[in-house]
Amino acid sequence: MSPMLSRRNLLQAGSGIVVGLSLSGGQVVGQTTDRLPAYLANNPRLDAWLRIDANGDATLFTGKVELGQGVLTALVQIAADELDLPIERFGVVSGDTRISPDEGPTAGSLSMPESGTAIQFAAAEVRHILLDAAARRLNVPMSVLRTTDGVVTSPDGRKITYGDLAGGEVLRREATGRRAPKPAASRRHVGHSVQRIDLPAKFQGEPAFLQDERPEGLLHGRVVRPPFAGARLVGVSDSQAAGMPGVVKVVRDGSFLAVIASDERQAMLARDALERAARWEGEAPEVSHETIHEWLKSRPSDDSRIFSKTDPAPAAERVHEATYRRPFLMHGSIGPSAAIALLDAGEYVITTHSQTVFSTAPAIAQMLGVPVASVRLRHAPGSGCYGHNGADDVAADAALLARSVPGRPVRVQWERRDEHAWEPLGSAMQIELRAGVDRNGDIVDWRCDLWSMPHSTRPGGEAGNLFAAQTLAQPFAAPPARAIPAPSYGPDRNAIPAYDFSRQEITTHLVRDTPVRVSALRSLGAHANVFAIESFIDELALAAAADPVAYRLRHLSDPRAIETIRRTAQSFGWDGFVRAPGRGRGIGFARYKNLAAYCAVCMEAEFSADSGVVTIVRATVGVDAGAVVNPDGLRNQIEGGLLQSISWTLKEEVRFASGRVLSDSWAAYPILKFSEAPPVDVVVIDHPDAPFLGAGEASQGPAAAALGNAVSDALGVRVRSLPLTPDRLRAAASGAIAPRGKH
Amino acid sequence: MPVSLDIDGEVVDVEASQDDLLLWVLRNALRKNGPKYGCGAAQCGACTVLANGIPIRSCVFPLSALADKKIETLDGLRAPDGGVHALQAAFILEQAAQCGYCSAGVIMTAAALLRANPAPSDQRVRQALDGNLCRCGSHNRVVRAVLRAADMMAGR
Numbered sequence: 001m002s003p004m005l006s007r008r009n010l011l012q013a014g015s016g017i018v019v020g021l022s023l024s025g026g027q028v029v030g031q032t033t034d035r036l037p038a039y040l041a042n043n044p045r046l047d048a049w050l051r052i053d054a055n056g057d058a059t060l061f062t063g064k065v066e067l068g069q070g071v072l073t074a075l076v077q078i079a080a081d082e083l084d085l086p087i088e089r090f091g092v093v094s095g096d097t098r099i100s101p102d103e104g105p106t107a108g109s110l111s112m113p114e115s116g117t118a119i120q121f122a123a124a125e126v127r128h129i130l131l132d133a134a135a136r137r138l139n140v141p142m143s144v145l146r147t148t149d150g151v152v153t154s155p156d157g158r159k160i161t162y163g164d165l166a167g168g169e170v171l172r173r174e175a176t177g178r179r180a181p182k183p184a185a186s187r188r189h190v191g192h193s194v195q196r197i198d199l200p201a202k203f204q205g206e207p208a209f210l211q212d213e214r215p216e217g218l219l220h221g222r223v224v225r226p227p228f229a230g231a232r233l234v235g236v237s238d239s240q241a242a243g244m245p246g247v248v249k250v251v252r253d254g255s256f257l258a259v260i261a262s263d264e265r266q267a268m269l270a271r272d273a274l275e276r277a278a279r280w281e282g283e284a285p286e287v288s289h290e291t292i293h294e295w296l297k298s299r300p301s302d303d304s305r306i307f308s309k310t311d312p313a314p315a316a317e318r319v320h321e322a323t324y325r326r327p328f329l330m331h332g333s334i335g336p337s338a339a340i341a342l343l344d345a346g347e348y349v350i351t352t353h354s355q356t357v358f359s360t361a362p363a364i365a366q367m368l369g370v371p372v373a374s375v376r377l378r379h380a381p382g383s384g385c386y387g388h389n390g391a392d393d394v395a396a397d398a399a400l401l402a403r404s405v406p407g408r409p410v411r412v413q414w415e416r417r418d419e420h421a422w423e424p425l426g427s428a429m430q431i432e433l434r435a436g437v438d439r440n441g442d443i444v445d446w447r448c449d450l451w452s453m454p455h456s457t458r459p460g461g462e463a464g465n466l467f468a469a470q471t472l473a474q475p476f477a478a479p480p481a482r483a484i485p486a487p488s489y490g491p492d493r494n495a496i497p498a499y500d501f502s503r504q505e506i507t508t509h510l511v512r513d514t515p516v517r518v519s520a521l522r523s524l525g526a527h528a529n530v531f532a533i534e535s536f537i538d539e540l541a542l543a544a545a546a547d548p549v550a551y552r553l554r555h556l557s558d559p560r561a562i563e564t565i566r567r568t569a570q571s572f573g574w575d576g577f578v579r580a581p582g583r584g585r586g587i588g589f590a591r592y593k594n595l596a597a598y599c600a601v602c603m604e605a606e607f608s609a610d611s612g613v614v615t616i617v618r619a620t621v622g623v624d625a626g627a628v629v630n631p632d633g634l635r636n637q638i639e640g641g642l643l644q645s646i647s648w649t650l651k652e653e654v655r656f657a658s659g660r661v662l663s664d665s666w667a668a669y670p671i672l673k674f675s676e677a678p679p680v681d682v683v684v685i686d687h688p689d690a691p692f693l694g695a696g697e698a699s700q701g702p703a704a705a706a707l708g709n710a711v712s713d714a715l716g717v718r719v720r721s722l723p724l725t726p727d728r729l730r731a732a733a734s735g736a737i738a739p740r741g742k743h
Numbered sequence: 744m745p746v747s748l749d750i751d752g753e754v755v756d757v758e759a760s761q762d763d764l765l766l767w768v769l770r771n772a773l774r775k776n777g778p779k780y781g782c783g784a785a786q787c788g789a790c791t792v793l794a795n796g797i798p799i800r801s802c803v804f805p806l807s808a809l810a811d812k813k814i815e816t817l818d819g820l821r822a823p824d825g826g827v828h829a830l831q832a833a834f835i836l837e838q839a840a841q842c843g844y845c846s847a848g849v850i851m852t853a854a855a856l857l858r859a860n861p862a863p864s865d866q867r868v869r870q871a872l873d874g875n876l877c878r879c880g881s882h883n884r885v886v887r888a889v890l891r892a893a894d895m896m897a898g899r
Contacts, residue, residue: 067842068841068842068843068844068879069841070841199834199838200835202843202847203831203834203846204818204820204827205775205776205777205818205847206776207776208776209779209843209844212776214774263771265763332878333844333878334779334781334787334844334876335780335781335789335844336781384842384878385842413780415783416782416787633838636838636841636881636884637841639880640880641880642880643880643882643883644880665782665786666876667786671876671878672880672882673869673873674869674870674877674886675869677869677882677883679883680883
């Protein structure tokens with residue numbers, strides 16, 4: 001891959017995923033490189049990444065943004081190590097399209113492999129440049145100098161600070177990649193648990209979120225959304241709303257209907273009035289959450305054989321089949337999406353919690369019909385982000401409203417029902433698996449057919465992916481959803497098993513019709529694919545009268561996969577497990593995207609036949625994420641992903657009918673509660689000298705699988721459709737529902 | 744007509760009507776950062792503040808229901824000596840959040856719990872927090888932080 005790869009090429013290569021892998025995956029820490037890490041090659045100026053002021057304090061510039069995962073802290077740890085400068089002397093500028101290096105989206109568990117590696121090389125080179133400058137000033141060879149806490153010291157005791165060295169043009173040069181980052185043994189911060197730099201403000205009621213920004217003259221916007229997908233606004237009497245106290249303006253553009261008021265509560269009341277006065281027309285597909293899987297299989301699909309393998313192996317003696325299903329799931333951020341926009345002197349400045357500031361800015365510019373250079377996005381933290389939620393859409397809403405009140409900042413705050421009803425959902429999926437086993441019960445044939453709607457409709461520079469833009473009088477049509485290619489994949493993420501089955505055929509049936517909005521939800525298809533594969537493996541182990549852990553190991557050759565499963569099972573006490581009545585245990589494993597972190601989960605679950613309720617007794621999760629930057633941060637991510645996945649798998653299903661999302665409140669879409677969260681033991685398998693592997697989404701799939709397997713073990717019957725609700729489990733346990741699939 | 748409110752130990756007059764909801768008055772008129780908008784329907788707990796020591800959902804309470812009540816928000820939460828409250832210190836020590844959006848409501852709910860029950864069990868903490876939603880999966884860290892704060896406050 002050329003180091004001069006342009007941003008456009010990166011996007012075409014699929015969100016930079018392929019590039020990030022090929023460039024960072026092969027680099028061994030502690031060595032130099034002829035090929036710069038991808039985003040450093042795209043933004044080679046060192047002062048685009050690091051600046052040091054006269055006091056010797058550093059500012060780290062990154063295109064990655066804080067989504068609630070501690071990524072900025074981890075990036076500062078990396079820079080602090082390479083620069084020999086304390087963490088507290090760093091400031092961070094993150095996700096500002098005007099001044100941050102374009103590092104693409106903050107997604108796909110790629111921040112450490114991509115940005116971490118880029119910053120590591122940039123900071124190593126900056127330190128070298130400072131050392132070189134010090135050597136000249138002190139007139140000694142560079143090799144005798146030492147750097148500690150931002151001070152360079154010579155053997156004779158003379159000292160010179162980074163602040164003295166970094167003035168002028170010294171960092172205005174391009175990275176070469178010829179300065180090796182430190183070996184693991186010399187790191188003081190990377191590999192050690194460091195407290196997050198952003199949390200104290202959040203715990204002490206200081207301004208920490210986008211929602212806490214209150215610029216002078218702030219106005220408040222609210223948007224009236226259609227009653228169902230595809231509805232057109234055919235009429236509205238806006239006189240009542242326009243005359244309400246505090247209302248500055250009613251904005252209508254086609255089916256985009258909104259109000260701006262000087263007070264937030266007034267904006268809400270005016271929105272309610274507008275909503276009552278609006279008349280809508282349109283038709284929506286007659287499909288609901290109850291019929292979605294039949295509908296999915298009935299639609300035209302783009303079919304692609306993503307993987308096939310035909311190694312020699314014995315013929316199959318028996319064939320097993322099973323079908324697994326996942327419903328639509330929602331991100332369900334606790335804070336609904338919000339944005340602040342200001343049109344001033346021809347420039348839009350939009351404060352957003354988007355994951356994709358660099359590709360959402362041109363999409364908004366296209367919607368507004370202004371040059372890309374006229375739209376600046378700056379990231380500010382919002383509520384936890386687990387994929388493509390309403391963040392980009394509300395940024396577009398705010399821009400449209402700001403256009404009508406130049407000089408005044410407008411904050412648009414989606415209401416809870418907006419977020420629940422209109423955030424792009426994680427697609428429903430159906431996965432049909434078929435396995436042939438030899439006389440020992442070992443798997444020789446593996447066939448997977450999966451049906452799914454798209455898993456990414458991110459803005460990607462196109463106005464047609466912004467909800468508001470689709471509803472304007474001059475609408476932008478939604479472009480066809482981009483396929484996410486190998487090796488990361490989208491609907492088919494982790495559809496290729498980690499196991500060494502001799503003959504394999506994996507086919508994706510991508511259905512582009514969607515009855516509701518869909519896009520990227522944490523781990524994309526991996527949640528459902530790993531649930532299906534790992535459930536099926538357990539069914540095959542049962543048929544072979546084999547222990548599920550031993551059966552998996554029989555089919556694996558990757559030593560890190562084997563070690564992850566072994567250590568997780570050992571820590572859980574798999575072999576000494578004593579079964580209590582009504583209880584079961586389960587395991588799930590995957591290497592996220594087949595290229596990022598390895599993760600195994602063991603769970604013990606208890607089923608109450610009376611209530612149908614599953615109680616998760618305990619969970620153990622093992623993870624190998626390569627070199628670990630912040631062990632406590634990794635544990636937090638892995639445990640958080642596991643608990644979120646338990647919530648999805650046990651409780652969640654978006655109900656909808658005729659284009660209308662019915663799960664429009666927390667009462668209608670319950671999620672995991674404090675009393676339902678099991679104790680979780682996290683086992684971190686560190687490889688300090690290996691490359692960083694992304695871990696932010698690694699536990700979603702294995703957790704779902706371990707849970708499904710533990711529940712099935714407790715029930716004595718397999719349940720293959722999610723979520724594992726009390727009604728469904730009680731029915732399965734009593735034999736009222738015939739299990740799907742044949743044996 | 745100004746409405747008089749007792750917030751974080753200060754009596755303040757705000758330009759508002761009696762049927763204005765407390766959350767928006769706190770966030771916009773009084774520029775409090777702690778109480779967060781989450782659902783507007785008392786279903787998620789992000790907006791939790793204390794009224795005479797009792798956790799309430801500020802997103803559904805009109806000012807008229809709060810006359811003569813002492814309101815406490817995260818912004819005003821302090822240790823008796825004016826320093827960082829034990830809950831805030833414990834949340835940092837346990838790194839008890841991911842995004843932190845639910846933290847303000849969680850901490851205020853826990854503050855009320857610890858005043859009523861200075862040595863709660865793990866189970867009691869979970870019960871108290873069951874009306875506060877966390878989407879990032881930080882539940883167990885939060886519970887550990889509340890128990891740790893209880894220990895710190897008791898000098899254990």
